Amino acid sequence: METLGIWAAALVTLAVFSFLYRENPFYRWAEYTMVALAAANGAVVTYHNYVKPTLMTDIVQKGSYSLIIPALLGLLIYTRYFRSMLWLSRIPIAYWVGYGAGYILAYYPATLLKQITSSFFQLNSINNVLLFVGVVATFVYFIFTWNRERYPILGYTASVGRWTMMIAFGTAFGSTVAFRFNLLLGRLQFLLQEWLRVVK
Amino acid sequence: MFWDKMQKINKYYIYALLVIALVIPMFVPLGLPISITADTRKVYDLMEKIPPGSPILMSFDYTANAVAEMDPMATALLKQAFKRGLKVVLFSQGDQGAVLAQKIGDDLAGKMKKNYGTDYVHLGYKPGGTVVLRRMVEDLWDAAANVDMNGKPLSSFPLMQNIKKITDVKAIVVISNGSPGFVEWLNYVTGPQKMPLFGGTVSVMVPGYMPYVQSGQFAGLLQGSRGTAEYELLIKEPGKAVSAQDSQSLSHLYLVTLLVLGNLGYFLRKKPADGR
Structure with a gap:
C-alpha cells in the first residue's frame, strides 16, 4: 500500500512538472484532482471533527438546544442557491462580518501597540x-x-x-x-x- | 554580442542547471559548515527550560505544499519535546495540518515509545478559526467539541484531565507557513494571556515575522530549512534539513551568479538606438 502511495505521489509530481514544458492534460488532471481532494478532505474532516460531535454530544446528549439557532443561521447561507430566498444568505454573512470586525477591534490594537512601544529603544x-x-x-x-x-x-x-x-x-x-x-x-x-x- | 546572446538564452537551460545544482550535493555531499544562530538557540533554550512532565500545545498550522520545509522542522521540535519528557497536545488550525500532525506524531511516538493518551493527544482540526482559539482560553474541551482527532472523548485520556483550558499548558509551539498561524495565536491567546509563543516558519514568512520577534511577541522563531538544520544539530539528531543544506547553498550560489550575470548583461549589452 505504501509503495502504491509513493508511485501515485511520484506520477502526480511528474504530471505537475510537465507544466514547465507547456500546459497539457496531465498537468490539468493533477491540478483538478488536487482541488477536489482538498475540498473533499476539508468537508469530511469538518463533519467528523466538529459537526457530528457537536450535534450528537452537545445537542442530542446534553440537550443544549440553543445551539440549534446558530446552526440554522449558518444553514441560511445555502439559500443563495434559490433566487427568491437569496437575501436570507446575507444574514449569516452580516453576522460574521460584524462579529469579525468587533473581534479585530478588540484584539488587534494590543498587538500593534506592543509593536510601536518596542520601537522605542536606546540608540546604543x-x-x-x-x-x-x-x-x-x-x-x-x-x-x-x-x-x-x-x-x-x-x-x-x-x-x-x-x-x-x-x-x-x-x-x-x-x-x-x-x-x-x-x-x-x-x-x-x-x-x-x-x-x-x-x-x- | 556575447551579452546579447545571453539575454536570449533558452529558459530550459536555466531550469536544467538549477536541477543539477540541487541534485549534485545529494550524490556528492559538500559538507559545508552550519553555524548555529542566536535565533535558533533561543528556540532550543525555550524548549529546554520547560520542566519535564509539563504539557505544551503544538499547533501544526501548515499546509501540504510546505512539507519540504515544515515536516523536518515539526519533527525536530516534537522530537526534542518527547526527549525531554514533555506532554504534548497536538492541534491544527487547518485540516491539512491535522493530517500531517497525526503522521509525524504517530511515527515519532512509535519510535520513541510514547503512548497516546498519556504522553500526547491529537485534538485535530477544529473549524471556526479564531473563535476556536478564543474558546480555548475559557474551555479547551468545549473548543475541541470534547473529542480528539479520531472522535474519541477527551475524558478518556489521562493527559487531558489536567488540561481544561489553554493556560494549563506551559507554552504554545507553532509550526506555520502563513495564515492562520502565529498571528492568530498571538492576538487571541498568547498576547492577552501572556503565554510564551515560539516555533518556526518557512523562509518566505521570516521577514514579515521579524518585527514580532524583535518586539518579543514571538519568544523565538526557527527560520526555514536553515533554522531547522541548526536545530537538528542542537538536538544532536541530524536529519533531512541538515542533508538539504548543501543543495540549498549551491542553488543560492547559482541564483546569485544569475543575478550578477543578468545585471552585467543589462549594463554591457549593445544598447538600441533609442537608448532603452
Whole structure:
C-alpha cells in the first residue's frame, strides 16, 4: 500500500512538472484532482471533527438546544442557491462580518501597540540606530501633505525611507526564492530517495 | 554580442542547471559548515527550560505544499519535546495540518515509545478559526467539541484531565507557513494571556515575522530549512534539513551568479538606438 502511495505521489509530481514544458492534460488532471481532494478532505474532516460531535454530544446528549439557532443561521447561507430566498444568505454573512470586525477591534490594537512601544529603544548599537533611522524614514516617505520641494529635508528623509523599503523588499524576494527552491528540493529528494531510491 | 546572446538564452537551460545544482550535493555531499544562530538557540533554550512532565500545545498550522520545509522542522521540535519528557497536545488550525500532525506524531511516538493518551493527544482540526482559539482560553474541551482527532472523548485520556483550558499548558509551539498561524495565536491567546509563543516558519514568512520577534511577541522563531538544520544539530539528531543544506547553498550560489550575470548583461549589452 505504501509503495502504491509513493508511485501515485511520484506520477502526480511528474504530471505537475510537465507544466514547465507547456500546459497539457496531465498537468490539468493533477491540478483538478488536487482541488477536489482538498475540498473533499476539508468537508469530511469538518463533519467528523466538529459537526457530528457537536450535534450528537452537545445537542442530542446534553440537550443544549440553543445551539440549534446558530446552526440554522449558518444553514441560511445555502439559500443563495434559490433566487427568491437569496437575501436570507446575507444574514449569516452580516453576522460574521460584524462579529469579525468587533473581534479585530478588540484584539488587534494590543498587538500593534506592543509593536510601536518596542520601537522605542536606546540608540546604543548600530542595529538600533539603523532600525530607528529605517522606521522614521519609512514613516516620512508616506507623509504626502507637506510639499517636499518647500521642505527638502523631507525629500531626503523620504528617499532614505524608499531605500529602506527597497532593502526590505529585496530580503522578502530572497526569502521567497529560497522557499521556492526548497519546495523543488523537497520534490527532488522525494523522487530520488523514496521513489527511485538512487540516493540514501 | 556575447551579452546579447545571453539575454536570449533558452529558459530550459536555466531550469536544467538549477536541477543539477540541487541534485549534485545529494550524490556528492559538500559538507559545508552550519553555524548555529542566536535565533535558533533561543528556540532550543525555550524548549529546554520547560520542566519535564509539563504539557505544551503544538499547533501544526501548515499546509501540504510546505512539507519540504515544515515536516523536518515539526519533527525536530516534537522530537526534542518527547526527549525531554514533555506532554504534548497536538492541534491544527487547518485540516491539512491535522493530517500531517497525526503522521509525524504517530511515527515519532512509535519510535520513541510514547503512548497516546498519556504522553500526547491529537485534538485535530477544529473549524471556526479564531473563535476556536478564543474558546480555548475559557474551555479547551468545549473548543475541541470534547473529542480528539479520531472522535474519541477527551475524558478518556489521562493527559487531558489536567488540561481544561489553554493556560494549563506551559507554552504554545507553532509550526506555520502563513495564515492562520502565529498571528492568530498571538492576538487571541498568547498576547492577552501572556503565554510564551515560539516555533518556526518557512523562509518566505521570516521577514514579515521579524518585527514580532524583535518586539518579543514571538519568544523565538526557527527560520526555514536553515533554522531547522541548526536545530537538528542542537538536538544532536541530524536529519533531512541538515542533508538539504548543501543543495540549498549551491542553488543560492547559482541564483546569485544569475543575478550578477543578468545585471552585467543589462549594463554591457549593445544598447538600441533609442537608448532603452
